[in-house]
Amino acid sequence: MLAEALRMLEHAGMIDHSGHASILSAEGRILINDAVAPKRRVGPADLVEIDADGALLAGSGRPPLEFHIHTEIYRRRPEVRAIIHLHPRWSTLLTMVGAAFQPVFAQGALLGDVPVFDDPMSISTRAMGEALAACLGPGSAVLMKSHGATVVAEDLTACFALAAYLEENAERQVEAMRIGQPFVFDAAQRVTIRQRLHTPALFRKTWDHYLARLG
Template sequence: MDEQPATTEFDDVDRQALVDALRMLEHAEMIDHSGHASVRRKGRILINDAVAPKRRLTMANLVEMDLEGQPIAGAGRPPLEFHIHTEIYRRRPDVGAVIHLHPRWSTLLTSVGVPYRPVFAQGALLGDIPVYDDPMSINTQEAGSALALTLGNAPAILLKAHGATVVAEDLVTCFALAAYLEENASRQVGAMAIGTPFVFDDSQQARVRERLSSMSLFRKTWDHYFARLT
């Protein structure tokens, strides 16, 4: 009897969006050879495989796995740090997308112990970002659980001298927040080189969240980066 293909919770729209997100992150130099992104549907996770170059990524390079990290469909294997995704999804039922990236400027902040501070409007959407103090790879369930616990209910976490992880209800929002995180960090580092950065106060941050936290603006950010691919 012929083996039946595994059922899937993800359609081609889901798959292409994840491919696009990863290619945009690579093109913007926010992700490198070992970054990864995922989306969740009903206890299943769609994630890029461990080896395919992001610039040449296609839907064939995606892997579907369960919350234990066991592959369900796809030819490749999940990245070694899949525990970042599984443990966050386990603790955060509100999260539908996770991006783990290795961005230059926000990683520089953690390398010298400087806290992230909102120095431009969109950067304030991330609020106070916790820092995971262990720079090693998150390649065990224990490390993934510790990271998820440190993340708490925040939309992002910085990993000391390692990178960052951003979460959101959907992929478009998650991508936009990742872009805002790194743009804010680049401006913060640049401003620190010439003086003391202006930092949005609590009242200003609240107004930013009221006015700029919208799907139409997140989609505008997505479309801006997508247009740069062509």
């Protein structure tokens, strides 16, 4: 399922040669894609298992340089069981010009407040991973200035769906900003949307939509 998610993310243009996704087992083992396998054809053999400190437990590949994103968020957020670090075009454009992420379509409101991590460098140390996790706080996503985004959730299906909503909302926001001031859902509307739409059924529908696009 993790390999499938990576292929869908690449096909949709949300992840490139350097993105990664992980899931956390009940035993505390982190399953993550290796550092070199092309995402378009990633399979089970291209996944590795690491522990909470990034040490290789299983698999023949090398964990991604930014494994600290995953280890530090899992350490801080015990309810999180899936993490995706992506390099999405539209979401990253917002950070390049200092424009705040604003929910301009319903699913975008499911992400809640989306902070920006104000350091464009790779998350290549534990200290940087800790800083990113602190910036994320209790939220579902954090944008990373001129770099990308990280999305977290209670399972991989929800995490994938939220990543898709983040990028689709950002695309609509950027395009709307070209012609005027976008409509933004207010606080009360956002609460209602989260109550109605934050459901496994919607997340699965989104997953199935992107899976079908793989052909």
